[in-house]
Amino acid sequence: MTALFEVSYQGAPYVGLRVPEETDEDTTLTLHPATGLDLRAELLRADGDKAALTAALTDGRPAITAEASAVTFRPPLLPPTPGDALVGGFMATHNVKADSDAPAQPTWFFKGLGDVLKVSGEPLRAPSGAVALTEEAEVVLVYVGDTDGVPQYVGYTFGNDLTDIGLFRRHRGYLPYAKLCDAGIAPWLFLGTPPVHVSGRVTVERDGGTAWQGTFLTGTKALHYGLPDMTSTLLSYASLWHPGRVHYVYLGADRASFHHGFTMADRDRITMEFTTHGVRLSHPVHQV
Structure with a gap:
């Protein structure tokens, strides 16, 4: 790979x-x-x-x-001007989260411009008043706008979509705010089709010791939705098009530490090991 x-x-x-x-x-x-x-x-x-x-x-x-x-x-393909990169993703895309009321298309959210992307070692910023933060280990698709501005797929990587899931649980309408935390991203751009199967584990450390640990499963086989339908619908909107613009699309996550009853705290360190692909991400959480 x-x-x-x-x-x-x-x-x-x-x-x-x-x-x-x-x-x-x-x-x-x-x-x-x-x-x-x-x-x-x-x-x-x-x-x-x-x-x-x-x-x-x-x-x-x-x-x-x-x-x-x-x-x-550096984050893969990050343009010199952060405004030339758009970071977003989908929620509730995985089979473990979808139910009989799942919409025909998953909800898309905006996470920020290119400067919200943080490589391993850099802190992930979250609001000081966050209700309940959680990590989300995800596949990230990367697109580049061609000469007409139409996004073209160029590869994939892996990331951590840090989310204030507690705020979202208070009211589904708060999702746009819950997603406005920094995003971890691996520096590797894999040159191939999106992975079918990805597995790994997450460790959250606090004060030098392990506070929580768990496994995750993702990849296209874990999705409730067909990937071509998800991405083609989103990227068909001309309002997103611009030559050279880089799009980072987070594909959603398996169950995370929050779903297992864990409460994250300021200065916790999240380490994700995407063991099937030899990728490791580690970030401290800074609530600011």
Whole structure:
């Protein structure tokens, strides 16, 4: 499962291709200079051809090596201007949450612009008055607007859709507010179709010890809805279209710590291990 990634190293942008591992912080990375490279345009031009994309990233861009601990990872394809990225997602999409009253299309929500995306290690901001926060381990689809602005799928990654589920439980109409927390995201953009099966575990630490731990199951097979119908309906709205705009679409989650009776607190640390894909995310929660 090859993934593309972007980093800053010694003040300059670099790009690489590799298979992620949960121990990537101890890894030596092969990097190619990305100065002057329009990665979004190259992905659209390659149109799923990994050989063509690899050539675009490496030809005339001599490789260097760097320790992972010495680089700063970036959210995949995050534009220089945060307003050129739109972060949103769907709620109650999974079979474990859907019931006989489930609508024909799941509810979509807006989470923020590109600056709400936080890679592992960065804090996830949530309102100080949050009623009950919970993590949500999710698959994230990534789209780029083509020259006409129409979003085109370029790959997927994984994320944590931090949510004030307690506020939503008070009244379903509060969902737009409940979702306005930061979102964790992995730096790896997987170059392929969305995964059918994803499993892993979540650990919430408090004061240096484990406060809660549980497992999750996601992927397209766990969805109550057909993925093509979900995404094609959302992205058919011309109000979302703009050339080069990056869309991050969170696909919803399995049951989370809240559903098991756990109450999250300020400064808790959430660690998600997407074990089927070798991806690990870890974020402290900061209520501000």
